[in-house]
Amino acid sequence: MKTRNLEILVGAFVVLAILAMVLLSLKMSNLASYGDEGDVYEVTAQFENIGGLKVRSPVSAGGVRVGKVANISYNNQAFTAQVTLQLEDKYQFPLDTSASVLTAGLLGEQYIGLVPGADEESLQQGDEIELTQSALVLEQVIGQFLYSKAQEE
Amino acid sequence: MQVRGLSFSRGSRVIFDGIDMDIRQGQVTAIMGPSGTGKTTLLKLIGGQLKPDAGTVHVAGENIHKLSMKALYDLRRRTMGMLFQSGALLTDMSVFENVAFPLREHTRLPERAIQQLVMLKLEVVGLRGARDLMPAELSGGMARRVALARAIALDPQIIMYDEPFTGQDPISMGVIVKLIHDMNHALGMTSVVVSHDVGETASISDYIYVISGGQVVEHGTPKSIKHSNSKWVQQFMGGLADGPVPFHYSNTPLMDDLMPYNGRGEA
Amino acid sequence: MLDWLQGIGHRVFSSISRMGRATLFLWQCLLALTYIPQKPMLLVRQLYSVGVQTLLIILVAGTFVGMVLALQAYIVLVDFGAEESISLMVSLSILRELGPVFTGLLFAGRAGSALTAEIGLMKSTEQLSGMEMMAVNPMKYVIAPRFLAGLISVPLLTAIFMAIAILGGFFVATEMLGQYEGVFWSQMQAKVDFYDDLINGMIKSLVFGFVVVWIAVFEGYDCVPTSEGLGQATTRTVVHGSLAVLGLDFILTALMFNV
Numbered sequence: 001m002k003t004r005n006l007e008i009l010v011g012a013f014v015v016l017a018i019l020a021m022v023l024l025s026l027k028m029s030n031l032a033s034y035g036d037e038g039d040v041y042e043v044t045a046q047f048e049n050i051g052g053l054k055v056r057s058p059v060s061a062g063g064v065r066v067g068k069v070a071n072i073s074y075n076n077q078a079f080t081a082q083v084t085l086q087l088e089d090k091y092q093f094p095l096d097t098s099a100s101v102l103t104a105g106l107l108g109e110q111y112i113g114l115v116p117g118a119d120e121e122s123l124q125q126g127d128e129i130e131l132t133q134s135a136l137v138l139e140q141v142i143g144q145f146l147y148s149k150a151q152e153e
Numbered sequence: 154m155q156v157r158g159l160s161f162s163r164g165s166r167v168i169f170d171g172i173d174m175d176i177r178q179g180q181v182t183a184i185m186g187p188s189g190t191g192k193t194t195l196l197k198l199i200g201g202q203l204k205p206d207a208g209t210v211h212v213a214g215e216n217i218h219k220l221s222m223k224a225l226y227d228l229r230r231r232t233m234g235m236l237f238q239s240g241a242l243l244t245d246m247s248v249f250e251n252v253a254f255p256l257r258e259h260t261r262l263p264e265r266a267i268q269q270l271v272m273l274k275l276e277v278v279g280l281r282g283a284r285d286l287m288p289a290e291l292s293g294g295m296a297r298r299v300a301l302a303r304a305i306a307l308d309p310q311i312i313m314y315d316e317p318f319t320g321q322d323p324i325s326m327g328v329i330v331k332l333i334h335d336m337n338h339a340l341g342m343t344s345v346v347v348s349h350d351v352g353e354t355a356s357i358s359d360y361i362y363v364i365s366g367g368q369v370v371e372h373g374t375p376k377s378i379k380h381s382n383s384k385w386v387q388q389f390m391g392g393l394a395d396g397p398v399p400f401h402y403s404n405t406p407l408m409d410d411l412m413p414y415n416g417r418g419e420a
Numbered sequence: 421m422l423d424w425l426q427g428i429g430h431r432v433f434s435s436i437s438r439m440g441r442a443t444l445f446l447w448q449c450l451l452a453l454t455y456i457p458q459k460p461m462l463l464v465r466q467l468y469s470v471g472v473q474t475l476l477i478i479l480v481a482g483t484f485v486g487m488v489l490a491l492q493a494y495i496v497l498v499d500f501g502a503e504e505s506i507s508l509m510v511s512l513s514i515l516r517e518l519g520p521v522f523t524g525l526l527f528a529g530r531a532g533s534a535l536t537a538e539i540g541l542m543k544s545t546e547q548l549s550g551m552e553m554m555a556v557n558p559m560k561y562v563i564a565p566r567f568l569a570g571l572i573s574v575p576l577l578t579a580i581f582m583a584i585a586i587l588g589g590f591f592v593a594t595e596m597l598g599q600y601e602g603v604f605w606s607q608m609q610a611k612v613d614f615y616d617d618l619i620n621g622m623i624k625s626l627v628f629g630f631v632v633v634w635i636a637v638f639e640g641y642d643c644v645p646t647s648e649g650l651g652q653a654t655t656r657t658v659v660h661g662s663l664a665v666l667g668l669d670f671i672l673t674a675l676m677f678n679v
Binding site: 197200202222226227229230233234235237238239241242243244254255258259300303 | 550
């Protein structure tokens, strides 16, 4: 095998692989959104039950993604689930904004939906969202339904 | 080169049991014996590729099995060349490249100097015209000659030949015999020839060691070996069909196998 | 009965001693890698024979795997009205599992067996011995370049496999199943995580490459230098290499995607 041809082919092979990696990284994964972040600020919210919420689950307002869940932990004093939301700096929300754990579609993944309040002041880094609504746990809903049905009779 | 008390076993088979040999400088020393006595193994032990169970091998004053890897490679580079039974040419390189290989790896000579050296070595073995052929295109004899050119590329002090005459037609045989003889005397090398081709080997050797059953059975100049006292050596050197090494393998009488039933229909 | 136990004991010991030899071999090989910067052509030549020549089978296999995956994903998802998730199902399967594993298996079969055969042949024709006597360390000249070439090639080939499989899935989803291009890519870009999926997949491929090429090169070096021994060694490379890929895949998946 002529040395020159060999080198060219091997070089082409490596270039092809690099191209594949670039394609994979940019077009086929969420690498692009990692860069998007810009500046963020964090607020916390306490929930009775977060259902299937996971770290990096989206935070939306009006259906638009405005941030993500940064951390989930259990508050052992208040006996609630403590969720840290990471919101993009360009979105400001009033102090009395409410956060609910919602489900995308019927059986989809869980996310946090923000409904803005009416306060003049905005949430800052480290603030806590007071008004929260826990996830709908299917079994509880069914239980409630059956219970209310039983009540009727 | 001195070998003292060399012992080596492979698994449960004892191959060598206390061998002593002296390879004298500038001479052609032959190591002969029946096939299967591990002559190739002996060369590998001398060259440091295998470690003996007991005994020492000294080459150019150094105990080769006590050397570090680096020092061993260094010693090999400086002093040894080996011709394998099959030639052992690198199959993906041409004849020229093969002979140039040790030069390219171990020296920093410019390409022109390497070219000239390769041509000279090929000329010695008479194959300068074959320089662009690939090993697959060579006949067995030619491959061996190329391997010889490669073995002398770095002008080693000692060359070891592993069965150089086996399976050659008379002409190639004559060529190799001539080459071994000439190189030893013209270039002042020390040669070790391992073979069981008695006639050819005896004709060029200055000293012979006959090995069998893991021990040195006899050693001496070709003349003294010929007049040896041992009947076995006589049989070996003379190529006689029967003698201390029996012709018949089995030791039961012939009639037992011809008539296993003793003519009575029973075993 | 005792014989049988003895037989097993003997085989266990010889397997263990084999692993020991293989590890010492690996150590020598890694040390010999330092020689390569002086002789880059050795590496380039091996990259060609090990990497470039496996490229074709990777491209073909990747395309087909991606296409089949898209079809099967559709068949399953259409019942739930969730055809949109085709691209997710294809890409996650490929990036996390099928990409590294398939590439590992194909590499073991194509390049691994070739490496074993080549080295084994060099051993049986005494070329390796000859090199030693010429004071050229066969580890440095023959083994290490092939090892490094394998180690480099497998992740590269995996990346190519992944990309072309997803493209194959894209083709099927849009041309054959009528999906919208935008939907296909946006689903992927939203849900496929660069670190968790892609990087983990590449880490897997690196591990697989390391193990497969180690096995291939060792089997060649250690083989019994007869034609029968060579055949056995080549078979062992493919079988052990493939099993190692699958076994390691389980371990790595459990570690990486811990639930």
